[in-house]
Amino acid sequence: MEFVFFLSAAVKAGTCLLYATLGEIISEKVGHLNLGVEGMMQMGAVIGFIAGFTFGNPLAAVLCAALAGAAGALIYALLTVSFKANQTVTGLTLSIFGVGFAAFFGKTFVGKKVPEAITTFFQPIKLPFLGDIPFIGDIFFNQSVYVYFSYILVIAIYLYLYKTKWGLNTRMIGENPVAADASGIPVDKYKYFNIVLCGALCGLGGAFLSLVYISVYPVNVVSGRGWIAVCLVIFAMWNPGKAMLGAYFFGALDIASFWLQKYNLPVSIYLFTALPYLATVFVLLFTSMRKINNKKEPAWLGKNYFKEDR
Amino acid sequence: MKKKLGVLMLALIMVVVSVVGCSSGSTTKTNAVTKVGFLYVGPADDGGWSQVHDQGRAKMVEHFNGKVETVVKENVAEEKSAVVSTVRDMVDQGCTIIFGTSYGFMDGMVEAAKEFPNVKFEHCSGYMTSDNLGTYFGRIEEPRYLSGIVAGLTTKTNKIAYIAAMPIPECVRGINAFALGVKSVNPTATVNVSWTNTWYDPTVEKAAAEALIQQGCDVTAQHQDSTAVMEAAKEAGKLSIGYDLSAAATMPEVYMTAPLWDFSGYYTERVQAVIDGTWKSDTYWGGMNDGIVSLDTLTKLAPGSAQAQVDTATAAIKAGTLNVFAGEIKDQTGTVRVNAGTVLTDEAELSMDWFVDNVVGSVN
Numbered sequence: 001m002e003f004v005f006f007l008s009a010a011v012k013a014g015t016c017l018l019y020a021t022l023g024e025i026i027s028e029k030v031g032h033l034n035l036g037v038e039g040m041m042q043m044g045a046v047i048g049f050i051a052g053f054t055f056g057n058p059l060a061a062v063l064c065a066a067l068a069g070a071a072g073a074l075i076y077a078l079l080t081v082s083f084k085a086n087q088t089v090t091g092l093t094l095s096i097f098g099v100g101f102a103a104f105f106g107k108t109f110v111g112k113k114v115p116e117a118i119t120t121f122f123q124p125i126k127l128p129f130l131g132d133i134p135f136i137g138d139i140f141f142n143q144s145v146y147v148y149f150s151y152i153l154v155i156a157i158y159l160y161l162y163k164t165k166w167g168l169n170t171r172m173i174g175e176n177p178v179a180a181d182a183s184g185i186p187v188d189k190y191k192y193f194n195i196v197l198c199g200a201l202c203g204l205g206g207a208f209l210s211l212v213y214i215s216v217y218p219v220n221v222v223s224g225r226g227w228i229a230v231c232l233v234i235f236a237m238w239n240p241g242k243a244m245l246g247a248y249f250f251g252a253l254d255i256a257s258f259w260l261q262k263y264n265l266p267v268s269i270y271l272f273t274a275l276p277y278l279a280t281v282f283v284l285l286f287t288s289m290r291k292i293n294n295k296k297e298p299a300w301l302g303k304n305y306f307k308e309d310r
Numbered sequence: 311m312k313k314k315l316g317v318l319m320l321a322l323i324m325v326v327v328s329v330v331g332c333s334s335g336s337t338t339k340t341n342a343v344t345k346v347g348f349l350y351v352g353p354a355d356d357g358g359w360s361q362v363h364d365q366g367r368a369k370m371v372e373h374f375n376g377k378v379e380t381v382v383k384e385n386v387a388e389e390k391s392a393v394v395s396t397v398r399d400m401v402d403q404g405c406t407i408i409f410g411t412s413y414g415f416m417d418g419m420v421e422a423a424k425e426f427p428n429v430k431f432e433h434c435s436g437y438m439t440s441d442n443l444g445t446y447f448g449r450i451e452e453p454r455y456l457s458g459i460v461a462g463l464t465t466k467t468n469k470i471a472y473i474a475a476m477p478i479p480e481c482v483r484g485i486n487a488f489a490l491g492v493k494s495v496n497p498t499a500t501v502n503v504s505w506t507n508t509w510y511d512p513t514v515e516k517a518a519a520e521a522l523i524q525q526g527c528d529v530t531a532q533h534q535d536s537t538a539v540m541e542a543a544k545e546a547g548k549l550s551i552g553y554d555l556s557a558a559a560t561m562p563e564v565y566m567t568a569p570l571w572d573f574s575g576y577y578t579e580r581v582q583a584v585i586d587g588t589w590k591s592d593t594y595w596g597g598m599n600d601g602i603v604s605l606d607t608l609t610k611l612a613p614g615s616a617q618a619q620v621d622t623a624t625a626a627i628k629a630g631t632l633n634v635f636a637g638e639i640k641d642q643t644g645t646v647r648v649n650a651g652t653v654l655t656d657e658a659e660l661s662m663d664w665f666v667d668n669v670v671g672s673v674n
Contacts, residue, residue, distance in 0.1 A: 005524040215541040218512040258521035264672045
């Protein structure tokens with residue numbers, strides 16, 4: 001039974017990663033490596049909290065968080081799509097910007113509590129039927145609506161990318177924008193749309209932390225989870241379904257130390273705390289060793305498209 | 311052309327934003343007042359440790375009525391370079407005495423004390439001293455023991471959660487004192503420890519507390535600076551022992567009592583010494599008799615029988631007849647650490663790296 005609690009907690013801990021990873025998959029599918037995930041999550045977290053604290057309305061809070069993340073992504077899109085700036089540098093800058101943005105605007109809110117109305121709204125709700133399935137029900141279907149929404153998103157994004165014309169066009173731009181352009185697809189519009197969507201999802205991921213996962217606003221709520229999300233995209237091989245698996249795996253690593261400590265293992269607790277980051281290094285190591293993953297990566301990832309070069 | 315204009319506009323906007331953003335810069339006065347620096351590990355209103363120091367600071371400033379000014383730096387990283395550069399900045403601003411309020415500032419404080427031999431330094435909870443670097447701390451284990459009595463009487467599952475920051479003697483001492491307090495009224499209860507590796511991170515603290523509550527603990531205690539542990543207890547319908555500050559007003563649903571700090575007396579005394587020119591490096595370690603530590607008034611949530619037992623123990627501690635670490639004390643392996651009839655020495659307390667036998671968890 002305790003293991004079920006642990007897995008349920010892992011799903012909760014992994015949900016913020018899932019949102020951000022899904023976002024980054026979309027962005028990378030259109031050929032844009034956005035390393036600003038951490039920054040966009042921070043922006044979403046702080047704006048989401050401020051909106052929630054001010055309006056006391058969960059939906060307004062979530063909407064503002066998504067808009068904040070989208071605004072961050074819009075800066076990135078403007079610089080990389082329209083002005084053809086280097087994607088890596090722009091992304092890193094956005095991350096640094098987002099952390100500063102959150103620190104600046106969140107300063108006066110540190111230590112403030114999430115309003116009761118929001119906490120109640122996001123309390124775990126056991127779903128009828130699904131929630132009664134042994135084990136699975138306790139793990140996946142006794143969660144906050146915020147978590148349920150991420151399940152829907154996984155399916156929606158899968159359908160969007162693989163079953164719609166827009167998704168096909170998006171993927172084509174990521175593989176070969178020259179061909180896409182030649183066939184009449186408005187490349188820049190697609191890029192803007194997908195990058196901004198990525199930002200909105202990252203904002204939602206950040207707000208999950210500040211509105212649901214914790215109840216008091218801390219100094220640095222995201223604290224590096226954005227970087228893990230970037231790595232998870234590779235781990236998931238740009239596949240929304242596998243992103244879910246990866247996010248929960250890293251969520252489990254995130255909280256593993258609290259559940260393992262009572263067994264008095266002869267391992268330093270510092271190692272437990274470092275687990276998610278160690279795992280990140282290993283994931284990158286193994287995926288770079290296996291050649292087949294290179295094929296999963298969008299061919300034009302990280303490269304800007306100059307129409308004039310065609 | 312359009313693009314160039316766009317870039318230009320963007321650059322302009324950024325310049326304007328940064329100018330506006332910086333306009334609220336601080337102004338420094340050059341009066342002949344004593345300037346005192348404070349380094350906090352968290353935000354000054356963290357609801358815990360840093361707030362306790364900030365309250366002590368504020369009372370001290372009030373006491374000197376304009377003769378003392380303070381320079382405060384919040385969220386200082388527990389790294390040598392961060393501490394040294396903060397201290398340099400404070401010395402530049404004219405500080406003549408600087409208080410570092412977190413254990414992890416130790417290396418930086420030692421380094422800074424060497425760099426500025428004319429500035430007085432005080433480091434809370436550390437053990438390194440020099441001619442211009444003193445240490446100060448309180449015997450928080452005394453109120454910790456008392457809070458253990460309350461927890462031991464409260465628990466029904468006989469499992470108490472204790473969320474603690476770092477496996478260092480300061481925390482270990484607190485856990486052991488608490489566990490001995492629990493044991494004095496409830497020999498069958500265990501204290502289940504979870505380390506978080508952070509003094510202040512509500513995210514981690516709450517996750518750790520949730521894990522222990524799920525494992526059957528029905529009372530939480532903490533050596534953490536935020537109220538996140540109590541939030542977790544509130545959501546699960548359990549009861550809590552706080553730390554640092556009274557949470558009677560902020561967490562009325564779960565709060566029973568807490569070991570409290572009050573640094574105002576010490577800060578006032580030491581700053582006065584600097585003003586008088588009598589300051590000398592010292593290692594201060596005050597107890598309940600000095601008022602630097604105390605146990606908060608029990609709330610209505612505490613079991614009815616607790617008050618009398620706490621009162622008796624408090625009187626005994628103050629009278630010197632009860633020592634928290636009086637033998638016989640056995641560690642987790644059954645080895646006798648303190649023989650019957652003796653008490654633990656201060657040195658042994660300061661380097662404590664073992665748990666008493668009713669603690670579940672490990673020091674590593």
